[in-house]
Amino acid sequence: MQRPTIKTIAQETGLSIATVSKALKHSPQVRPETRAIVIEAAERVGYELNMHGVQLRTGKTYQVAAIMTAPGPKQNEWEGVEYAQLLSGISWALEDSPYRVSLYAVRNFEESQAIIKQIVSLKKADGIIISGTRADDPRIRTMQAADFPFVTYGTSVHNAPHAYVDADNEQMIRVSMARLVERGHRRIALLNPLSDLSYGITRFESYRRALEVAGLPFDPALVAHGRLTPAFGRENVLTMSDLSNPPTAYICANEASALGAFSGFHERGLVHGRDAVINATDDLNVSQYFAPPITTYYLPISEPSSLLGTYILRRMEGEPPEALQTLLMPKLIERCDDRLTPKR
Amino acid sequence: MQRPTIKTIAQETGLSIATVSKALKHSPQVRPETRAIVIEAAERVGYELNMHGVQLRTGKTYQVAAIMTAPGPKQNEWEGVEYAQLLSGISWALEDSPYRVSLYAVRNFEESQAIIKQIVSLKKADGIIISGTRADDPRIRTMQAADFPFVTYGTSVHNAPHAYVDADNEQMIRVSMARLVERGHRRIALLNPLSDLSYGITRFESYRRALEVAGLPFDPALVAHGRLTPAFGRENVLTMSDLSNPPTAYICANEASALGAFSGFHERGLVHGRDAVINATDDLNVSQYFAPPITTYYLPISEPSSLLGTYILRRMEGEPPEALQTLLMPKLIERCDDRLTPKR
DNA sequence: ATGGACGATAAAAACGTTTAACTTCGTTGT
DNA sequence: ACAACGAAGTTAAACGTTTTTATCGTCCAT
Numbered sequence: 001m002q003r004p005t006i007k008t009i010a011q012e013t014g015l016s017i018a019t020v021s022k023a024l025k026h027s028p029q030v031r032p033e034t035r036a037i038v039i040e041a042a043e044r045v046g047y048e049l050n051m052h053g054v055q056l057r058t059g060k061t062y063q064v065a066a067i068m069t070a071p072g073p074k075q076n077e078w079e080g081v082e083y084a085q086l087l088s089g090i091s092w093a094l095e096d097s098p099y100r101v102s103l104y105a106v107r108n109f110e111e112s113q114a115i116i117k118q119i120v121s122l123k124k125a126d127g128i129i130i131s132g133t134r135a136d137d138p139r140i141r142t143m144q145a146a147d148f149p150f151v152t153y154g155t156s157v158h159n160a161p162h163a164y165v166d167a168d169n170e171q172m173i174r175v176s177m178a179r180l181v182e183r184g185h186r187r188i189a190l191l192n193p194l195s196d197l198s199y200g201i202t203r204f205e206s207y208r209r210a211l212e213v214a215g216l217p218f219d220p221a222l223v224a225h226g227r228l229t230p231a232f233g234r235e236n237v238l239t240m241s242d243l244s245n246p247p248t249a250y251i252c253a254n255e256a257s258a259l260g261a262f263s264g265f266h267e268r269g270l271v272h273g274r275d276a277v278i279n280a281t282d283d284l285n286v287s288q289y290f291a292p293p294i295t296t297y298y299l300p301i302s303e304p305s306s307l308l309g310t311y312i313l314r315r316m317e318g319e320p321p322e323a324l325q326t327l328l329m330p331k332l333i334e335r336c337d338d339r340l341t342p343k344r
Numbered sequence: 345m346q347r348p349t350i351k352t353i354a355q356e357t358g359l360s361i362a363t364v365s366k367a368l369k370h371s372p373q374v375r376p377e378t379r380a381i382v383i384e385a386a387e388r389v390g391y392e393l394n395m396h397g398v399q400l401r402t403g404k405t406y407q408v409a410a411i412m413t414a415p416g417p418k419q420n421e422w423e424g425v426e427y428a429q430l431l432s433g434i435s436w437a438l439e440d441s442p443y444r445v446s447l448y449a450v451r452n453f454e455e456s457q458a459i460i461k462q463i464v465s466l467k468k469a470d471g472i473i474i475s476g477t478r479a480d481d482p483r484i485r486t487m488q489a490a491d492f493p494f495v496t497y498g499t500s501v502h503n504a505p506h507a508y509v510d511a512d513n514e515q516m517i518r519v520s521m522a523r524l525v526e527r528g529h530r531r532i533a534l535l536n537p538l539s540d541l542s543y544g545i546t547r548f549e550s551y552r553r554a555l556e557v558a559g560l561p562f563d564p565a566l567v568a569h570g571r572l573t574p575a576f577g578r579e580n581v582l583t584m585s586d587l588s589n590p591p592t593a594y595i596c597a598n599e600a601s602a603l604g605a606f607s608g609f610h611e612r613g614l615v616h617g618r619d620a621v622i623n624a625t626d627d628l629n630v631s632q633y634f635a636p637p638i639t640t641y642y643l644p645i646s647e648p649s650s651l652l653g654t655y656i657l658r659r660m661e662g663e664p665p666e667a668l669q670t671l672l673m674p675k676l677i678e679r680c681d682d683r684l685t686p687k688r
Numbered sequence: 689a690t691g692g693a694c695g696a697t698a699a700a701a702a703c704g705t706t707t708a709a710c711t712t713c714g715t716t717g718t
Numbered sequence: 719a720c721a722a723c724g725a726a727g728t729t730a731a732a733c734g735t736t737t738t739t740a741t742c743g744t745c746c747a748t
Binding site for chain 2: 082085104284293
Binding site: 005006007017018021022025049050051052053054055056057058 | 703704705706707
């Protein structure tokens with residue numbers, strides 16, 4: 001038995017395939033009674049739309065390309081693990097649509113640039129979702145130049161307005177800094193993402209402004225930029241704690257670097273809460289299991305990811321990008337007082 | 345300017361589209377000189393194969409469905425994070441092929457079953473990769489009944505032979521147990537995955553056999569089955585350490601539960617290496633950052649994931665499943681002596 | 689010379705859908 | 719009474735491939 005097509009239904013009902021096609025997509029050109037007959041026949045024979053025919057005819061792919069930057073296979077560091085949840089969130093948001101998530105794993109920025117050019121020029125997808133945006137992101141320019149629907153996880157600074165979802169890094173750092181200063185900290189370290197990433201810049205600028213507001217000096221030795229692995233967190237704690245005037249607080253940009261920071265504490269014999277404290281941003285709800293649990297800004301990854309999904313759908317429907325911009329404020333979860341208990 | 349098709353090349357060269365098509369796919373029916381002309385013209389006009397035409401004509405989708413079971417969006421526990429690396433590994437393995445990874449995120453086993461039936465019956469992909477296999481897995485039966493190419497991450501017990509990749513859980517537990525027994529442990533806890541998962545059963549059976557070999561009694565109170573979240577690790581340490589005769593070693597099935605176990609240690613005031621030790625399986629190389637670092641069996645996730653990719657390719661080419669079965673032995677990384685230092 | 693085989697290319701059909709253009713027929717307005 | 723119109727369908731073309739079948743020389747054996 002062959003799989004039924006609209007032709008099958010046409011024969012079954014005595015109508016033409018054109019009418020069947022129109023009936024199935026609720027065209028006003030076909031009478032309700034006729035449509036009912038078609039629907040009935042379709043169900044009876046177990047008809048399912050064959051996307052290949054549609055794709056060839058319409059040129060639409062019904063694919064949303066998710067570009068995932070992950071370090072190469074040799075790189076066995078704990079990085080980018082939140083992508084799993086991100087992808088599933090996007091996938092669920094598209095669940096009731098005809099769109100599917102098509103995965104493009106790339107190793108670095110250049111590759112993502114090349115892939116995006118290819119997707120855009122060869123129309124390998126109808127929409128693109130990217131992350132790891134830069135302040136001035138050439139990929140965004142590529143997609144905008146081709147008028148190609150896309151949503152970014154992360155903002156950009158110098159690009160024309162586009163659809164995005166991001167955590168409110170500016171506010172997060174501002175609040176975080178004020179809270180630490182209020183608790184007596186004067187030397188606060190910032191473990192930041194790579195400095196070409198947009199949110200790295202946002203966080204850094206917010207940090208500097210917060211220092212100014214608090215009347216504290218800026219010390220470049222207390223700021224590190226890098227790939228947010230545990231190794232990064234560990235190494236920076238090791239070097240910064242060796243300073244003559246070491247930090248009493250570390251703000252880590254994610255849970256991986258926070259874990260690494262703990263490892264550095266352990267190595268140096270530092271006690272959390274006595275010698276210094278660690279605060280982090282966490283979207284996997286994992287830092288509650290650290291020993292001790294730490295204060296975090298928690299943004300469940302499911303929120304931005306489902307937004308990314310719905311935004312790309314709406315963007316592909318033609319909604320203007322300005323209407324599809326959201327900054328989400330992570331929730332402060334205070335698991336520590338974060339005041340240092342004086343050594344005695 | 346329209347995108348060039350084989351028709352464009354046909355006009356350009358004065359040949360028919362049939363000849364062009366054959367030339368491009370290296371059919372022996374076309375003369376080398378003719379082929380050269382076609383290739384030249386194709387490059388000159390910038391021709392790229394339009395997959396939609398191919399798909400409609402041949403019925404092939406050039407999609408590999410990756411079924412990813414992740415807890416629902418409400419469930420904000422750290423679980424399944426290794427999927428990110430797994431997916432990128434698969435994606436890279438398919439890079440030089442015309443195949444793409446199409447992501448299907450599901451919330452539970454039943455959903456994955458439904459999705460697979462759909463993919464198989466509606467030919468929404470040419471191959472499927474699943475994980476979380478059960479001892480007797482109905483999804484495997486579905487795919488085998490339809491003679492549909494697939495590879496599993498994880499073995500099965502009662503199903504007909506199929507392509508799979510897995511860690512050698514039997515050996516891993518056997519070696520792990522022998523090592524702990526040798527170091528004086530008599531009460532060894534097993535924090536195991538859900539008992540309907542194939543590797544949960546493998547691990548459990550290996551555990552029981554190892555106890556027998558060592559002449560140790562089996563105590564059901566020392567075995568827990570569950571979703572491998574940090575919460576699971578934590579809770580089991582809390583309850584097991586309250587036993588009148590608590591375990592002196594915990595074998596955790598992944599890094600998430602090991603992290604949770606540490607959290608339980610912290611809560612109960614247990615010191616790693618004095619009161620008990622934690623060993624774990626780790627495929628993200630993260631447990632080296634625990635405080636203290638623990639002994640783990642490390643299998644870089646890139647290995648199984650790239651194998652999954654190449655296996656599904658070979659399976660789709662018609663290679664028999666028996667040739668596509670691999671158990672990978674994780675590498676023991678001893679970061680602790682794991683002998684208890686006696687309290688004094 | 690004739691017929692057959694073969695090698696190289698062309699013609700045409702097919703995959704399943706959408707959609708522009710056309711037909712048919714009943715209704716409406718004048 | 720008749721043109722104009724609208725509603726509801728139909729016809730046919732098109733999307734870009736692959737593949738079966740047909741065509742046309744050319745070469746070779748008879």
